[in-house]
Amino acid sequence: MNASSDLxxxxxxxxxxRELLQEIIANTPIESSRALGRMTGSEVFLKCENLQRAGSFKVRGAYTRMARLSAEERARGVVAASAGNHAQGVAVAAKALGIKSRIYMPVGVALPKLAATRGHGAEVVLHGYNVDESLAEAEKYATETGAVFVHPFNNKDVISGQGTIGLEILDQVPNVDTIIMGVGGGGLLAGVSVAVKARAKELGREIRVIGVQAENAAAYPPSLAADALVPLKKLSTMADGIAVGRPGQLPFSIIRELVDDVVTVSEDALARALIFLLERSKMVVEPAGAVGVAALMEGKIENPGTTVVVLTGGNIDPMLMLKVIQRGLSAAGRFLTVRIMLNDRPGALATISRIIAENDANVTGVDHTRVGGSISMGDVSITVNLETKGHEHCELVLTALRTEGFQPIVVH
Structure with a gap:
């Protein structure tokens, strides 16, 4: 797709x-990933926006928007809505500019994100059960009070600020062929595509820009197919940072013209990507920040060439991280939970333990239950958590249990 002067x-x-942000943001590092390179047969780099100020790229757009407010607008204060990253970006920018900020966040937002937003000096109000409901309330407050509403993605200045990542990538990896990043409302993808496609045209070469969404919160593929905004009726993903039910009109108008593709990844693929980044790159990344890596690992990007994946944020709730790690290990065949019904007699558990030990699996937890709706008198339900070494090893353990007369049920 080609850049257009009408955008x-x-x-x-x-x-x-970029000039405006020079003294405010970090020029985040680019790290080479040899492991991803071996998977794809290409050179792969990670753009580490998880190491950005406030833990994500969002401060770029928030500060660009707010620095351009008039003195009269600044005096009225700003209001925003976010599940976490935009909230922190607005709070940091407001503090730097001496502007009062009020942030609406969904009920149930991760406690670390809530605490960080308040820690940066913002007034936080919990409202609604998703970002769309918080956004509606923030817009209502702006209308009633005159506070300036700082939209997370549907604003020209915000998109321009996010696009500075594209300029940094071109400076750091001049020979890049493909740039991949997560997309929610579309501000980041739109801004990067504007910068990259225009510079590529000047250089007389092609650079692909690809967005990635969680498949259970993917509003862009149907919207692009219909050439109109198609709202989702339901969102269900661990990637709360990109769980947006309706694309922004402004970024959508850019993305449909410039972006080469938007692909989707599963929750299991997301979990595997987070584990991969922890183990192989030593990077703490939130689920929304790992979707690009998940797309590469799942083979969703054909012939990527020299590739840069933007790790968009690192603000992950430790409790969510625990769950994601377990899911990721399970998806990779490295963690197995089985439930077994057996007669409640001495030695039964010892037999199961022997079989597991003989097949080189490690027990990390056992739950022994005699009472329950599906448990008959004289029976017991045993749930065993195991460390395993891959899907083949899981099948080896399950086969060994079945050979001894047990009927293990894999618990997902």
Whole structure:
């Protein structure tokens, strides 16, 4: 796809935002990933926005938007809505600019994100059970009070600020062929595509820009297919940072013109990507920040060439991390939970333990239950958590248990 001079955001806008942000943001590092390179047969780099100020790229767009407010607008204060990253970006920008900020966050938002947003000096109000409901309330507050609403993605200045990542990537990896990142409302993908496609045109070469969504929260593929905004009726993903039910009109108008593709990944693929980044790259990344890596690992990007994946954020709740690690290990065949019904007699558990030990699996937890709706008198339900070495090893353990007359049920 080709850049167009008719787009609402231009390369000049992104370059101006870069000048504005010079003293505010970190020029985040690029790290080579040999492991991903071996998987894809290409050179792969990670753009570490998880190491950005406030833990994500969002401060770029928030500061660009707010720094351009008039004195009268600043005096009225700002209001925003977010599940976490935009909230922290707005709070950091507001503090730096001396502006009062009020942030609406969904009920049940991760406690670390809530605490961090308050720690940056913002007033936080919990409202609604998803970002869309929080957004509606923030817009209502702006209308009633005159506070300036700072939209997380549907704003020209915000898109321009996010696009500065694209300029940094081109400086750091001049020979890049493909740039991959997660997409929710579309501000980041739109901004990067504007910068990258315009610069690629100047250089007379092609650079692909690809967005990635969680398959249970993917509003862009149907919207692009229909060439119109298609809202989702339901969102269900661990990647709360990109769980947006309706694309923004402004970024959508750019993405449909410039972006080469938007692909989706499963929750299990997301979990595996997070484990991979922890183990192989020593990177703590939230689920929304790992979708690009998940797409590469799942083979969703054909012939990527020299590739840069943007790790968009690292603000993950430790409790969610525990769950994701277990899911990721399970998806990779490295963690297995089985439930076995057996007669409640001495030695039965010892037999199961022997079989597991003989097949080189490690027991990490056992739950022994005699009472329950599906448990008959004289029976017991045993649930065993195991460390395993891959899917083949899981099948070896299960086969050994069945050979001894047990009927293990895998618990997902």
């Amino acid at each position: 609402p955001v231009t390369l000049a806008d992104v370059q101006a935002a």
